[in-house]
Amino acid sequence: MASISLAGVSVRYPVFSPRTRAFKSMILSRLGGTVRMHDDTVVVEALSHIDLELTDGDRLAIVGHNGAGKTTLLRVISGIYEPQQGTIEVQGNVSSFVDITLGMDPEGTGWENIVLRGVFMGLSFAEARALAPSVGEFSELGEYLDMPVRTYSAGMFMRLAFAITTSVQPEIIVMDEMIGAGDARFLDKAIERVNALLGYTKIVVLASHSDFIVTRFCNKALWLDKGHVRALGPVPEVLERYMDTVQGAAA
């Protein structure tokens, strides 16, 4: 069983700058988090008092404006940031899909990159090499796999990264925007693959700006606003309240 449990989690970033004060006004205008001064240092309160319980079958969407704390929350769940306050407990192996090209080397061939990316996903060299033929086949890159990846088009590169990343089944997936790859023809295949992968994943946490994606893939939504939870519950209700304020602000 996989579970994610956050209780009273708060994260504060110090923002250091040689000219802290001049910097403050700039940050205030750009970032959403609560900004305050502390001993001449700008402190951004990126998350404050987040409570969250997720268990098998939960597909959580995190919605909110830019700078609302979505990425910070994903990093807390991935174990990158440790909160200054509160407790977090994660059971199950977390796979971060925040950058699905992480570990890949443009100078290496396609085959070499399958192994490199596999290692970053926690595979051994032997396991990654064993996975290579099926990854190569799925990517449809054929003879290009023997070429350095820097010769690939952006689309081909993403196709390879997608093929490797979706070849390992984790228990928990953390994503910043839905992953996808390729042209229209490959897209159908990719969607099918994502569906299968997410279907077997016990918990999915997805930050997204697309209400289509959120409605399509998630059964729970968390609305973050300036580091605070504004709403948490079923997708339609949370999205409706979120959209109301977005349109309210625009009107």
Add this chain to the structure above:
Amino acid sequence: MDDALVTTRPILINGAKQGTRRHTTARRITRLRAGWLELVEGAVAWRIWHVIGIGDLRRRYARSRMGQLWLTLSSGISIAIIGVMWALLWKIPVSEMLPFLAASMVIWQLVSGIISDATTAFSTSAHYLLSQRIACASVIFALIYRNLLVFFHNVPIVAVVFLVFGHPLSLHALLILPALALTVISAVWWSYVVATFCVRFRDLVHAVQSLLQLAFYVTPVIWKPEFLPEHVRWLQMLNPFAIYIGILRDPLLGEPLAPTYWLVAVGIAFGGLALSLPFIGRYRRRLLYWV
């Protein structure tokens, strides 16, 4: 103080092995233990630092015909030129100066390379560290590993120079192995601490690089320790660079080395490690807010 406990246990999913990660800030552990666990987490992920370390070198020499042979070639050329120049300037036979200089320069490159790379270790790896959970120690291990690889590319230069000038190697030379082990232990804690300070106070990047320049002149790298007047020679014991250059080089040259050197080197390696573990434990995740 809240700290994480991380345990990794392999499980099989769809035939692919992955680690199960359980971490909780509710478990309170001491900073000392947290520091130790950080180094263990980094070391266990050896595939990551192996891949990062090799990748850095490979990218640097990618698409050049001679590839990483350039590592050996460029050090070889500068050693030959400086060796001949020095022999002329100081009126010492080339056969005496060049073996000394070859060993010295190769070792200095290892020691200074590690410290220099440590200043930017976390800032240049920010993308790795912020995209998925990777122990910051892995990045430190990667830079030490990379510098050791460069060192082993340079060892043939020393071998060739020793052969050409008929410099004898005694069993004493085997002391290079414990010397390298001590160097790595010192490099781990020292690099971690320097990298953490440098990511918090960016001015230190330049300060450390300048100090490194200075250290080159006050350390017997291109001059011999006995060039110093006798009454100030003890000052060398206060210079950690001189200590480490000494224990790494003198076994190769077959020159007797005062046991004090070894004692100080052991003290620096283990004393420093013990003192820095609580520091590492305290900042190992906090430093990610600064990168």
